[in-house]
Amino acid sequence: MFTLKDFFQSYNFKWIKNYLPYETDFDLPIYYVSVNEMPVESFIRENELVISTAMGCEKNEDLMFQLIKDIHESKATALLLANINDSLILPEKVMDYIIRNQFPVFLIPWEYRFADIIEFVIDMINSYKSEESAKYEAVEKLLLDAYLKNSELSDAVLILEKEFDCHITLYDINLKPKNNKRDVSVDQKEFNSHSIEIRNESHLYGYLFATSDMFLDNSKFSLIQRYIIRPLILWFSKEEIIRASKQIEKDDFIWSIAKGTSENIDKVNRKASLLGFDLSVPYTCIVGKLHIANTLKNENDWINYNISSIKEEILHLGYSHKKKIFLTYQQELLIIYLENINNSSHSYINMFLDDMEKILSITFPLLSFSWGISEILNGKTNFTQYYIHAKLAQELCKK
Numbered sequence: 001m002f003t004l005k006d007f008f009q010s011y012n013f014k015w016i017k018n019y020l021p022y023e024t025d026f027d028l029p030i031y032y033v034s035v036n037e038m039p040v041e042s043f044i045r046e047n048e049l050v051i052s053t054a055m056g057c058e059k060n061e062d063l064m065f066q067l068i069k070d071i072h073e074s075k076a077t078a079l080l081l082a083n084i085n086d087s088l089i090l091p092e093k094v095m096d097y098i099i100r101n102q103f104p105v106f107l108i109p110w111e112y113r114f115a116d117i118i119e120f121v122i123d124m125i126n127s128y129k130s131e132e133s134a135k136y137e138a139v140e141k142l143l144l145d146a147y148l149k150n151s152e153l154s155d156a157v158l159i160l161e162k163e164f165d166c167h168i169t170l171y172d173i174n175l176k177p178k179n180n181k182r183d184v185s186v187d188q189k190e191f192n193s194h195s196i197e198i199r200n201e202s203h204l205y206g207y208l209f210a211t212s213d214m215f216l217d218n219s220k221f222s223l224i225q226r227y228i229i230r231p232l233i234l235w236f237s238k239e240e241i242i243r244a245s246k247q248i249e250k251d252d253f254i255w256s257i258a259k260g261t262s263e264n265i266d267k268v269n270r271k272a273s274l275l276g277f278d279l280s281v282p283y284t285c286i287v288g289k290l291h292i293a294n295t296l297k298n299e300n301d302w303i304n305y306n307i308s309s310i311k312e313e314i315l316h317l318g319y320s321h322k323k324k325i326f327l328t329y330q331q332e333l334l335i336i337y338l339e340n341i342n343n344s345s346h347s348y349i350n351m352f353l354d355d356m357e358k359i360l361s362i363t364f365p366l367l368s369f370s371w372g373i374s375e376i377l378n379g380k381t382n383f384t385q386y387y388i389h390a391k392l393a394q395e396l397c398k399k
Contacts, residue, residue, distance in 0.1 A: 001219065002121075002128040004028045004078050004104065007049070011120055017107040019090060019098055026104065028077045031219050033121040035114050038063060040070035046218075049121060051080045051114050058083070061091040068094055068105065078104035080117075086110050132220070136227035139163050143231035153178060153235045160228065166212035170198070170232070173206055174309060174363050196224060198232050205236035243308060250275050254328040258285075258335055258387040277326050281339050284349060285374040285386035287394040288334040293366040303332075310334075310360060310367075317356055333394070334369075335387060340376050349373055370397045 005026040008016070032048040037055050044050060050071050057064040071079050081088055088107050090098070098105050142159050153170065160168045170178040195209040208229070214220060253275055261268060272279045290310075292299045307329045314336065318325030324339040338352065353371055360367055372394025374386035 001132070001217070002030050002124050004030060004049070006030075006124065007121065010124065011117070013112065014109055016109075019095065019105040019107070020102070021099065024102060024104070026078075028104070029217070029219070030077050030121065030125065033118050033125075035118070036071070038067050040067065040074060042074075044071060044074035044076050046075040048074070048076045049078055049080065050076045051082070051117060053082055054088070058088065061093055064091060065094050065097065068103070069097060072097075072101055072103045078106065081105065081107050082110050082112070082114075083107065084110050129219075132223060135163075136223045140227035140231055143228070144234075147231060147234050153232075153239075156232060156235060160210075164210065164212060164214060166210050166214070168211075169209045171195075171207040171209065172309075173204055173305060175207070176363070178206065196221075196229065198229055198236060200233050200237075205233060205240075208232065247308065250326070251328040251330070253277070254326055254335065254337070255330045257383040258328075258330070260384040278324055279381070279383075281324060281341055281381075282378050283324075283337040283381045283383070283386070284340040284376045285383070285390040286334075286336040286338060286349065286353070287372045287387065287390040288336070288369045289332070289394055290334065291368045291370065293368075306364065310364065313360055313363070314356055317352070317359060321352065333391065335390075337381075337383065337386075341378070345376065346373065349376070370394060372397055 003026065005028075007030060008026065029047045030049045032045050033051070034044065034048055035051045036043055037052055038057060052067070052071075054064060054067055057067050068079065086107075086109055090105075097103075139159070142163070143156055146155050146159060157168050157170060172178055191207075191209060194211065194213070195207045198205040198208055214224070253271060254277075256263075257268065257279075263271075269279055290303055292302060311327055311329065311334075314327060314334075315325060318338060325336065327334065327336040329335070338349070340349075353369075357369060372390045372392065374390040374393070
């Protein structure tokens with residue numbers, strides 16, 4: 001990043017007058033350079049080095065004040081003034097404003113052509129950009145090499161932390177940390193300012209959060225997108241594909257026994273065993289309809305993206321209750337088969353659903369449900385009949 005300090009160290013003025021009456025930090029970024037006079041209006045960009053003769057303002061205190069105030073409020077990096085007499089006394093009102101706002105204002109010799117200064121600054125900015133690009137390209141290569149070696153996502157985080165000398169946490173779309181080796185505590189304001197979306201067009205995978213100001217530098221945004229975010233998407237996309245492929249076969253099987261299958265019972269039991277399901281114990285069928293608060297425009301897109309996480313939370317709850325459980329999401333319905341041995345009752349099922357909603361509300365506060373529950377019986381489970389009855393109960397509940 002080319003700074004005001006770099007500029008003064010590399011551009012050898014014969015002399016320069018600093019209007020600030022004390023030493024200050026000139027490690028301020030310069031992204032652009034321009035020549036401006038009154039009126040300033042909206043012609044100056046943030047982090048721009050402005051050169052001016054202050055034409056028409058030298059003998060008018062109000063105009064000089066307005067010129068410097070407008071340039072400062074445009075978030076310019078600094079102002080270089082030049083006067084044909086190599087002398088310019090700023091009014092007290094102007095000096096008070098400069099000092100109060102610590103805005104760097106300098107007088108430079110008249111003999112230096114503005115065009116030469118502009119050409120120099122542009123060359124330096126481009127040179128620094130090339131150096132930055134080379135650094136980010138090297139990081140991209142490290143990330144791609146790690147991915148091709150089947151390294152974990154946590155290894156990618158370690159690469160980024162080493163190269164950028166800061167702590168980095170990756171989050172999924174629901175703001176759950178993915179690299180659990182280190183979860184940095186952060187408030188919402190800091191997260192918003194120090195994070196960047198891991199996104200491929202309309203598909204949001206998650207977020208990258210860094211404990212440095214690297215994301216506050218707008219000049220690096222395109223570099224981060226191109227050389228950091230794109231490689232990370234490979235890991236996120238791979239995880240989604242693996243998770244989805246494993247789940248498809250299970251979903252297809254559960255849906256087949258819910259809607260009814262023509263396969264003989266032995267074949268169904270063998271397939272269930274291979275998939276890790278035990279059909280020998282009695283189950284209750286629970287059918288749920290997901291409802292999202294009106295703040296979301298694309299409800300189906302949100303559900304389709306989050307349904308895997310929702311199902312995982314429900315499975316974990318079932319296991320914590322020491323119950324066998326399997327479920328699928330089909331035709332916009334959540335179909336759950338929950339083991340009901342040990343005298344399970346409607347009160348227990350209701351407690352289970354209450355616990356489920358409480359857990360899910362932490363991660364998915366916009367989510368609510370309407371439920372239907374089948375009969376609760378011991379003995380052999382009629383999976384299709386139970387599904388039909390639970391679905392009917394859910395439809396009646398919805399009405």
